[in-house]
Amino acid sequence: MRYISTRGGMPPKTFSEILLMGLAPDGGLAMPESYPAVDRAMLDAWRGLPYADLAFEILRLFADGIPEGELRRMTRATYRAEVFGSDAITPLVRLKDGIALLGLSNGPTLAFKDMAMQLLGNLFEYVLGLRGETLNILGATSGDTGSAAEYAMRGKAGISVFMLSPEGRMSAFQRAQMYSLQDANIHNIAIRGTFDDCQDIVKAVSADAAFKAENRIGTVNSINWARVVAQVVYYFRGYFAATSGNDERVSFCVPSGNFGNVCAGYIARRMGLPVDRLIVATNENDVLCEFFREGRYRPRGSAETRVTSSPSMDISKASNFERFVFDLADRDPARIASLWRDVERGEGFDIGADGLARAIGEAGFAAGKSCHADRLATIRAVADSDGVVIDPHTADGVKVARELRRPGENVVCLETALPAKFAETITEALGRDAPRPASMAGIEALPQRVDVLDADVEAVKALILRARR
Numbered sequence: 136m137r138y139i140s141t142r143g144g145m146p147p148k149t150f151s152e153i154l155l156m157g158l159a160p161d162g163g164l165a166m167p168e169s170y171p172a173v174d175r176a177m178l179d180a181w182r183g184l185p186y187a188d189l190a191f192e193i194l195r196l197f198a199d200g201i202p203e204g205e206l207r208r209m210t211r212a213t214y215r216a217e218v219f220g221s222d223a224i225t226p227l228v229r230l231k232d233g234i235a236l237l238g239l240s241n242g243p244t245l246a247f248k249d250m251a252m253q254l255l256g257n258l259f260e261y262v263l264g265l266r267g268e269t270l271n272i273l274g275a276t277s278g279d280t281g282s283a284a285e286y287a288m289r290g291k292a293g294i295s296v297f298m299l300s301p302e303g304r305m306s307a308f309q310r311a312q313m314y315s316l317q318d319a320n321i322h323n324i325a326i327r328g329t330f331d332d333c334q335d336i337v338k339a340v341s342a343d344a345a346f347k348a349e350n351r352i353g354t355v356n357s358i359n360w361a362r363v364v365a366q367v368v369y370y371f372r373g374y375f376a377a378t379s380g381n382d383e384r385v386s387f388c389v390p391s392g393n394f395g396n397v398c399a400g401y402i403a404r405r406m407g408l409p410v411d412r413l414i415v416a417t418n419e420n421d422v423l424c425e426f427f428r429e430g431r432y433r434p435r436g437s438a439e440t441r442v443t444s445s446p447s448m449d450i451s452k453a454s455n456f457e458r459f460v461f462d463l464a465d466r467d468p469a470r471i472a473s474l475w476r477d478v479e480r481g482e483g484f485d486i487g488a489d490g491l492a493r494a495i496g497e498a499g500f501a502a503g504k505s506c507h508a509d510r511l512a513t514i515r516a517v518a519d520s521d522g523v524v525i526d527p528h529t530a531d532g533v534k535v536a537r538e539l540r541r542p543g544e545n546v547v548c549l550e551t552a553l554p555a556k557f558a559e560t561i562t563e564a565l566g567r568d569a570p571r572p573a574s575m576a577g578i579e580a581l582p583q584r585v586d587v588l589d590a591d592v593e594a595v596k597a598l599i600l601r602a603r604r
């Protein structure tokens with residue numbers, strides 16, 4: 136399996152070669168030259184596998200170049216009950232109304248990003264060790280991504296993490312999660328400024344090509360291909376858990392921001408998993424909902440991006456969306472380059488009635504949106520009927536699933552975080568505190584390790600120089 140760029144400017148590369156890559160050199164995203172086909176016999180053989188072994192079977196189709204023994208070791212080291220809370224790894228719960236919830240948030244940081252990031256930590260360590268290289272991961276976070284990256288990379292040989300966060304703007308729980316890590320290779324940097332300031336600093340450091348090369352600066356953002364592919368696994372797992380045989384079909388409803396999660400569902404469907412529809416749920420930032428309803432992709436500027444109570448979906452541009460549009464445009468890289476020139480100009484594009492018909496028909500997409508009041512009402516309704524407390528992002532998914540579900544459709548909603556991470560909204564909805572896993576009791580009282588810096592590129596560079604691998 137070789138990988139090409141959506142914009143056509145990259146010679147085919149192996150999985151190991153693109154593993155540490157952000158954007159392709161031409162500004163596009165890595166895509167497999169074709170999708171491996173999964174037939175009925177494979178589904179039958181995979182149905183009863185433990186999560187780690189299912190992950191191995193799927194990853195080996197994409198990760199050639201990584202010896203199978205190593206891949207098996209890494210999937211087994213990653214997907215363990217001690218890390219994800221149960222042997223099921225992704226437990227499925229059926230609500231009284233028939234909608235199923237697939238639990239993806241039982242990893243160390245209580246959000247679905249652990250599902251891929253934990254594997255990425257092991258893959259990075261293995262590939263870097265093989266090459267005798269080191270890596271300094273630089274990122275900016277307002278919460279979920281940064282903590283998932285830190286918990287995946289802590290203690291890993293040859294890897295350091297430098298994570299910028301806006302001082303005083305994360306919840307006490309989020310701060311405690313990140314800043315209480317005492318591992319020598321994890322560096323929390325609180326910036327006196329906003330999340331945008333943090334992102335600008337990351338961009339400025341990465342734009343200094345000499346500094347970047349000399350200090351082996353890399354990222355782990357949501358466009359990383361290995362993250363997408365690791366997420367494909369739980370669509371298979373969710374399908375098996377929600378059905379009693381491989382002749383049934385399911386639909387997935389996915390709370391979406393950067394289109395990374397649902398992109399994995401799309402790939403699973405293209406591989407041959409019997410998926411009926413992929414329902415994209417957005418919050419008030421409804422760029423994707425608009426696309427799947429009107430065929431128009433109009434990314435917003437950050438000034439137009441609303442701050443909502445499902446903050447991990449507050450995006451203005453869906454960074455993985457280019458992967459899907461690449462297929463929709465029959466993999467014509469010149470067309471993608473031209474469409475994204477329009478995106479970068481702030482105009483966006485229109486795929487027309489034919490394009491929209493294919494996105495909905497052949498590709499199976501549907502979309503809906505949810506707002507703050509919907510979120511609160513859904514959290515309340517599910518708590519009342521089922522005694523289950525769901526987080527605000529998952530609530531957006533359940534709201535849209537209830538609205539769009541057809542008679543007899545078997546819908547699996549992906550649970551993307553645990554309510555403990557978003558306690559304020561839970562209290563607003565239910566008038567009581569969100570349940571918190573025992574492992575997280577009292578983490579706010581643990582000693583914290585964080586450097587506070589001004590929003591100054593040079594100060595951040597100086598810190599990296601002192602502490603890098």
Ligand SMILES: *Cc1c(COP(=O)(O)O)cnc(C)c1O
Nearest residue numbers: 391392393394395396447551552
């Ligand atoms: C990241 C995140 C999302 C959005 O996922 P995408 O892959 O960006 O679409 C939704 N919910 C939670 C809790 C998240 O952390």
